[in-house]
Amino acid sequence: MEPGLLPSPGVRFGSDYLRRVGGLVGRMAGIAERREGRGRAALYGAGEEFVGYRAYRPGESLAALDWNLLARLDRPFVRVAKREASECWAILIDTSASMGVGVPGKLQCAAELAAALCATGSRASAEVNLWTSGDSDRLRLGRSDGVASAMAWLENKRASGEVGLDALLSKARLAGSGRVFLIGDFFDLEPTSLARIQRPGRELCLIRVLAKSELVPALCESVELVDPESGDKTRLRIDANLQSDYELELSKDLERWRTFTARHRIASGCWSSETPFEDIVRTMLSSA
Numbered sequence: 526m527e528p529g530l531l532p533s534p535g536v537r538f539g540s541d542y543l544r545r546v547g548g549l550v551g552r553m554a555g556i557a558e559r560r561e562g563r564g565r566a567a568l569y570g571a572g573e574e575f576v577g578y579r580a581y582r583p584g585e586s587l588a589a590l591d592w593n594l595l596a597r598l599d600r601p602f603v604r605v606a607k608r609e610a611s612e613c614w615a616i617l618i619d620t621s622a623s624m625g626v627g628v629p630g631k632l633q634c635a636a637e638l639a640a641a642l643c644a645t646g647s648r649a650s651a652e653v654n655l656w657t658s659g660d661s662d663r664l665r666l667g668r669s670d671g672v673a674s675a676m677a678w679l680e681n682k683r684a685s686g687e688v689g690l691d692a693l694l695s696k697a698r699l700a701g702s703g704r705v706f707l708i709g710d711f712f713d714l715e716p717t718s719l720a721r722i723q724r725p726g727r728e729l730c731l732i733r734v735l736a737k738s739e740l741v742p743a744l745c746e747s748v749e750l751v752d753p754e755s756g757d758k759t760r761l762r763i764d765a766n767l768q769s770d771y772e773l774e775l776s777k778d779l780e781r782w783r784t785f786t787a788r789h790r791i792a793s794g795c796w797s798s799e800t801p802f803e804d805i806v807r808t809m810l811s812s813a
Contacts (some may be wrong), residue, residue, distance in 0.1 A: 536633055549807070579603055581602060585725060614651045614653045614654070614705075615656065616653065616655050618682075619635065620632060620685070621685070621688055631684070634799075638805055639706075643666055643675040647666065657693075664678045691718055694714075708734065711782070719789075728792070730791075733794065734797075
């Protein structure tokens, strides 16, 4: 079997993970402050409801707009009250067997991303709910909970079974979630499935993770491919023609998702499981 296809079904955080997450969260907080500023929050006393501004979300009532800011900046912003300032995030992770492919495994990358998002959400005073496709329960993190709880929970997960994101969309209880992150390889998901969770004012962020060997299959005289979910095996020769055909089909699929998400203004991207989680989180939160 090609080395890049060796299974890596488990999750194990490195000894430097917390240090890296701390640096990421600090940088993201600085970027947010420079981008949005503090509005007029400093002018208000502790008893006032107003705390600042956030970007207008497509689908929201126009009555929420701050028309003075729109006139001055030519960009739509919404006034944020204390009751709105702490939002709810939902993170949905594919833990089906196909997520165990790659070195590092796709599930390892997904777990690092999810824990980093938990830390970022906590810094933003968000309540975060973590869901995985193989479980019937969730991890609920309050606004004061640390990222260590998410790390411990995720290290108990393994890539197994056939249940992926498509089934998870149906069972996850997302009421009240203003920002929803989907993390997986999307092999079982169709763009139209997102209609089940799209709501006015809700931001969707799609993070597709593929193994390096899935993005660029290496030429090989003979390779045994194993379906991680069914166990079926196929032996074939990956020559230049087969490699070209595969890359063409992958490009079509990526373009299909890109077109759909652009039309619906959904933040999305596709990365190798080798990509540092910091790069992915910065890109996704900057575009959301």
